[in-house]
Amino acid sequence: QPPAKPGSWRLGAPDVVLEASEAYTLAADGTDVYRNFVIPVPPEAEGWIKAVELQPGNPKVAHHAVMRVDATDKSAARDAEDPEPGFSGMDFAGAQMPSGRFVGWTPGKAPDPGQVARSFRLGEGSDIVLQVHLRPSGKPESIKPRIGLYLSDRPATRRALAMELSSTEIDLPPGATDVHVRDRYVLPVDVYVITVYPHAHYLGKQLHGWAELPDGSKKWLVKIDDWNFDWQDQYRFAEPLRLPAGAAIAMDYSFDNSAANPHNPSSPPQHVRFGQASTDEMAELILEIEPADPAQLPQLDADFMKAWLERQIRHYEQRLAAAPDDAKAMLALAAFEARRGRTPAAIERYEAALRIVPDQADAHVDLAIVLIETEAWDRARAELERALVLAPDDARTELTLGNLLRKRKDYAPAIVHLRRATELDPAQADAWNNLGIALELDRQLPAAQRALEQALELAPKRTLFRENLARVLGAQGKDADAIAAYRAVLEQDESAVGSLKGMALMLLRTADEGSSNALRAADLADRAAKLTGGRDPTVLEVLATAQHASGKLDRALATAGAALALAKQAGDAALIDRLQIKIDQLQALRSGQD
Known part of the structure; x- marks a missing residue:
């Protein structure tokens, strides 16, 4: 038009x-x-x-x-x-x-x-x-x-995922006329393809994308035999294309870096590799995908992310095979291994890289973060202390060391390091937030409130920061402010478990048995329990309290019992004691009713 x-x-x-x-x-x-x-x-x-x-x-x-x-x-x-x-x-x-x-x-x-x-x-x-x-x-x-x-005025009933096939393995020497890169992904569920968006820069030649069906047949998604950068656009199917589970989506892009390519921006041609600048090259096929069953979107998303991480890992493994002492590639591979959940492999890669670049402070911090996840506290602390020797005024190192000490419940030194992180980088919202949490755990509630308010001022969209502030406000008896903060979080993210639990607790403070506040609290806590699969004992503790306040004594006893079993599995002594007291109280009440 x-x-x-x-x-x-x-x-x-x-x-x-x-x-x-x-x-x-x-x-x-x-x-x-x-x-x-x-x-x-x-x-x-x-x-x-x-x-x-x-x-x-x-x-x-x-x-x-x-x-x-x-x-x-x-x-x-x-x-x-x-x-x-x-x-x-x-x-x-x-x-x-x-x-x-x-x-x-x-x-x-x-x-x-x-x-x-x-x-x-x-x-x-x-x-x-x-x-x-x-x-x-x-x-x-x-x-x-x-x-x-x-x-x-109505919510969506169809949910979509932006799925990107791509390759970073673009290496185009001057004069190369037919260099191909490829990618492929097998669908775990039935889907509809709504749109496709091919993307390359000036050296693209043929851009092909298709679906391979389980019966061996092939359906084209996009087929451009003489790419022009002006054709970069979204192409919408007249009717969504249904693909079954087991079908593969594939792409094959070719590039021409010769003087004969009229679109080549360089004369004479220059060596071009993957990159974001228009003088670099890219190869992407972005698809707007809907699972046929909307409830399967999380499964599709998780499976595609797994495939994407595997692709990144293969890419850096190939780089290391060609250049075994490439510390930069080694560190990138370590980061992807960590994201993939392969912690031992990530630690091994970080340690190998640090043998090549022992004075790279941020690599020591990255290794420490992975070690913290495995609760290798002493090794992690040693890496962070080494990083501070190499870079004494690094806010990220101070933040990470403060987080380690907080997790070890060593609050006084944790606060020192976290406060130092805010001094080194006053605009670092995470440092202010984590300082606020450490102060809260140390029962310095007014100071915790001030730190969390600063975090929110720097990052007003971070719902987790607002949730933390709400919890601290509630702990100080500022119920109206806490409820307002929890409500603001839930308006932005209705599945925020911490705010569902926190709001329920606030409502229970003013709830008489069977009151509207008690019923509302029970509804919120029930939503939180469903979102956590009934596996969070602290959520079940709140739900049991709300069920009791709603007059559902037997249900409260069953929920508290389930919470106690989970608390024992986790070895949380304080929670076990609270739940046992609650169960004893509920059993006494039921005995009085019999």
């Missing part, structure tokens, strides 16, 4: 219009620019979004645009660091496709009117990140994007 007139909306008047706070001026000449505009989500835009219409702002220079959402503070921090509006680069600073949905713009592309069933949610305090690819026109141009949001 022809581009819409400036200022008009193809989908009709949006419910909410967002606009970049400042215009960005593109220089008259030079290379392509990727500019990321960070736009805070206002209260009126929070909730379910059925459709989005993007207006990048200047069709003379806008090549394409992609929208993502950042629930963290990373994009805002990058924006603040950059003196111009937004920030530069092809990476999104942690922003994600909203609920797995792709939102993009290219000239002439009709915006997707959306479906209520496929809505996505914008949470409180999120930022929209609009990445616009800009090409100089020969004169300075001003760009100020707008975004039209179309709201839904």
